[in-house]
Amino acid sequence: MSWSWLDWLREAVGQPQFTLLFAPAAKFLVAIFAIFLLIAYLVFAERRLLGFLQVRLGPNRVGPWGLLQPIADILKLLVKEDTIPNRAVRWAYLLAPCLVVAPALVIFSVVPFGPSPTAPGAPRWYVTDLNAALVFVVALASLGIYGIILGGWASNNKFSLLGGLRSAAQMVSYEVPQGLALVGPLMLAGSLSLVGIVEGQARLGLWFAVPQIVAFFVYFVAGVAETNRNPFDLPEAESELVAGFHTEYSGVRFALFFLGEYANMIVISAIAVTVFLGGWLRPFPSVEALAFLDLVPGVAWFFLKVFAFLFLFIWFRGTFPRFRFDQLMDLGWKWLIPLSLANVLVTGLVVVLVDRGP
Amino acid sequence: MSDPASRKVIEIGPFHPLLEEPVGFSLTVEGERVVAIDARMDYIHKGLERLAQERTYDMVPILLERICGICSVTHSVCFCHAVEDLLGVEIPARAAYIRTILGELERLHSHLLWVGLAGHFIGYNTVFMWSWKYREPVCDLFEMLTGHRQNSALPIVGGVRRDLPVEYFPEARRILDELAGQTARLTAAVLDDPVLSARLRGVGVLAREAALDFGVVGPTARAAGLATDVRRDEPYAAYAEVEWDLVTRDEGDVFAKAVVRLLEIAESIRILRQCFDRLPGGPINLGTLHVPRGEGIGRYEAPRGEDVHYVRSNGTNMPERLKVRAPSFVNIPSFKASCLGAPLADVLITLAACDPCYSCTERAVVLQDRRGGPLPGAPELLAASRRRTAELARELGRPPDLELE
Numbered sequence: 097m098s099w100s101w102l103d104w105l106r107e108a109v110g111q112p113q114f115t116l117l118f119a120p121a122a123k124f125l126v127a128i129f130a131i132f133l134l135i136a137y138l139v140f141a142e143r144r145l146l147g148f149l150q151v152r153l154g155p156n157r158v159g160p161w162g163l164l165q166p167i168a169d170i171l172k173l174l175v176k177e178d179t180i181p182n183r184a185v186r187w188a189y190l191l192a193p194c195l196v197v198a199p200a201l202v203i204f205s206v207v208p209f210g211p212s213p214t215a216p217g218a219p220r221w222y223v224t225d226l227n228a229a230l231v232f233v234v235a236l237a238s239l240g241i242y243g244i245i246l247g248g249w250a251s252n253n254k255f256s257l258l259g260g261l262r263s264a265a266q267m268v269s270y271e272v273p274q275g276l277a278l279v280g281p282l283m284l285a286g287s288l289s290l291v292g293i294v295e296g297q298a299r300l301g302l303w304f305a306v307p308q309i310v311a312f313f314v315y316f317v318a319g320v321a322e323t324n325r326n327p328f329d330l331p332e333a334e335s336e337l338v339a340g341f342h343t344e345y346s347g348v349r350f351a352l353f354f355l356g357e358y359a360n361m362i363v364i365s366a367i368a369v370t371v372f373l374g375g376w377l378r379p380f381p382s383v384e385a386l387a388f389l390d391l392v393p394g395v396a397w398f399f400l401k402v403f404a405f406l407f408l409f410i411w412f413r414g415t416f417p418r419f420r421f422d423q424l425m426d427l428g429w430k431w432l433i434p435l436s437l438a439n440v441l442v443t444g445l446v447v448v449l450v451d452r453g454p
Numbered sequence: 455m456s457d458p459a460s461r462k463v464i465e466i467g468p469f470h471p472l473l474e475e476p477v478g479f480s481l482t483v484e485g486e487r488v489v490a491i492d493a494r495m496d497y498i499h500k501g502l503e504r505l506a507q508e509r510t511y512d513m514v515p516i517l518l519e520r521i522c523g524i525c526s527v528t529h530s531v532c533f534c535h536a537v538e539d540l541l542g543v544e545i546p547a548r549a550a551y552i553r554t555i556l557g558e559l560e561r562l563h564s565h566l567l568w569v570g571l572a573g574h575f576i577g578y579n580t581v582f583m584w585s586w587k588y589r590e591p592v593c594d595l596f597e598m599l600t601g602h603r604q605n606s607a608l609p610i611v612g613g614v615r616r617d618l619p620v621e622y623f624p625e626a627r628r629i630l631d632e633l634a635g636q637t638a639r640l641t642a643a644v645l646d647d648p649v650l651s652a653r654l655r656g657v658g659v660l661a662r663e664a665a666l667d668f669g670v671v672g673p674t675a676r677a678a679g680l681a682t683d684v685r686r687d688e689p690y691a692a693y694a695e696v697e698w699d700l701v702t703r704d705e706g707d708v709f710a711k712a713v714v715r716l717l718e719i720a721e722s723i724r725i726l727r728q729c730f731d732r733l734p735g736g737p738i739n740l741g742t743l744h745v746p747r748g749e750g751i752g753r754y755e756a757p758r759g760e761d762v763h764y765v766r767s768n769g770t771n772m773p774e775r776l777k778v779r780a781p782s783f784v785n786i787p788s789f790k791a792s793c794l795g796a797p798l799a800d801v802l803i804t805l806a807a808c809d810p811c812y813s814c815t816e817r818a819v820v821l822q823d824r825r826g827g828p829l830p831g832a833p834e835l836l837a838a839s840r841r842r843t844a845e846l847a848r849e850l851g852r853p854p855d856l857e858l859e
Contacts, residue, residue: 146579149580150579150580150582150583150584151583151584151587152583152587254462254464255464258464258486258798326577327577327649329577330799338470414579414580415580416578416649417573417576417577417578417581417647417649417650417653418576418577418578418653418799419649419652419653420652420653420797420799420800421486421797421799422797423652423653
């Protein structure tokens, strides 16, 4: 019988073991596939948008409006030769790109794209609700930089090494304010879980970006620096370091670095939206007059905000020249860290004085 | 980080995204700080001076347009200046105006090109795209007036080869008006941008004294407070008859160089408008000329600075010797003053800031003694050069330029 495997599947789905084992895996696969597609089209959107900002066309030849360009690019990168320099440190060279991509993708498993199920059987819009999700996110986000440092060192190329060095310095200056910026919302929500933080904003009836505007700003600037994006794209500054840490990489491994950068952009945006912009909540969640906005599902709000953030990333690239290395360090140590520390202090005082915590 | 053991040599070139042409810079760095710089400029010697000695005086300017990818008018007109100096003739007024128009159009598109490249080098691709977009109509205008975007084949000894199509002047004025608005906006945007200021001010400073020592020319010198410009110092073509201002800045940093070039764009547009309005009638060249025995020197203000050509004639219809000194040749050594001690990121934009043009500069000879004997140093080379100059003076029967001991 040609349908027998389907019958088997139908039977298997009913088993409790199946749900336990395969449902999260399937969910994660779907999420990853969606993210890959999102990244591919994010690259495309960036190129078209930059084209618009820079009075040129951008890719428009492959498929209608150039929509198949990302697919063509992926195919090209997949079939390209994967070169390894003779005197590279082989294991590190091979490991580095994976080290960039993997943490970025794992973070998606704790990001709540939508609300927790209100009724039994309703979809749950996150893979898992980790109770220490925020710490998990910060820890994994900083892991990604090791891939860049390792890649720069293992390539045995001066440009790569300088790129890796810059990356290390950048990490040291930007991890700290970024972590500190997340402490404010954490205190307001009284929860480390990302779902809990969004629910905290629902309780407060206000996106945390309003009371935590300073932390929001610090987080975003640090986020741009962490993703090595313009104007902080020093580790790969083209005119200085050729291609920085990925000078020697080609083919799939180069694609992985590329993927990592864009996945990180989405991660930074998703975390910023979750922590500061109310995640799946509509604008002004406490204003009753705007209740009709709830007709739009929470997931749509979430992605709308993420896209707005990604647009900001691209807009930045079209608007700012690259900073110099010491200016970048100045900004991190002399401005962002004191600012975020002050924010933590003030928030803590307010939380203690006003309502002794939630 | 001043430990000599931590020194590394970074080779910028001969192939590097920073460079449009092959040139080699060896930057010795300690960490990110550049402590020594060495340049190699012998990758694309084209032998054009030699080729010019096998062309008639009419053909040489066409050949010399190929010296530089940008300064096509510069080198051909400069050669004409040298031969006209030898002949001791004045070109007709109409030819002078036409040469001025060509020269200023070239300056316009050269400066716009540089602004774009500088933007690209500091990771500001939007400026790159916009200013190259603005450059396009200038090249189109060049084509409209001469038939080619780059190489007009117009300059000949004693004037210009063909007349400009006057019927296109209204369109040319319209393009200039449009460009004036666009470049004014671009200039305002660059001057306002706080990030650009932070990135370029005080970077790669070439002080006035150092500029004098290295004898730099063009915008590089004018940005260091030296009011030097051949168009003003020794006016040729129509520059004495049109109104324009010399743009100078005192800071000597990369920002000042950018400002000088951006403001010169406005001045070029001003000169062009006057030339289009006042183009006089009359002949456009002096007809056939016989070049007697002798030598001549031509000076010309290229977009990058003073260009010098030396021509020696033996009375035949081909030059016996042509020597080209492109402006980048004197600007490039000034990196020793402006780059040392700066971080790598600043050095690279400083290298680009004098708008170096390497293929025009390729006159380098690399001395190498395979037997390992001592190489002649600067004093020996200088003495050899003086001896040769004295010999030339004797051959040509003129008093020597300088008295030898």
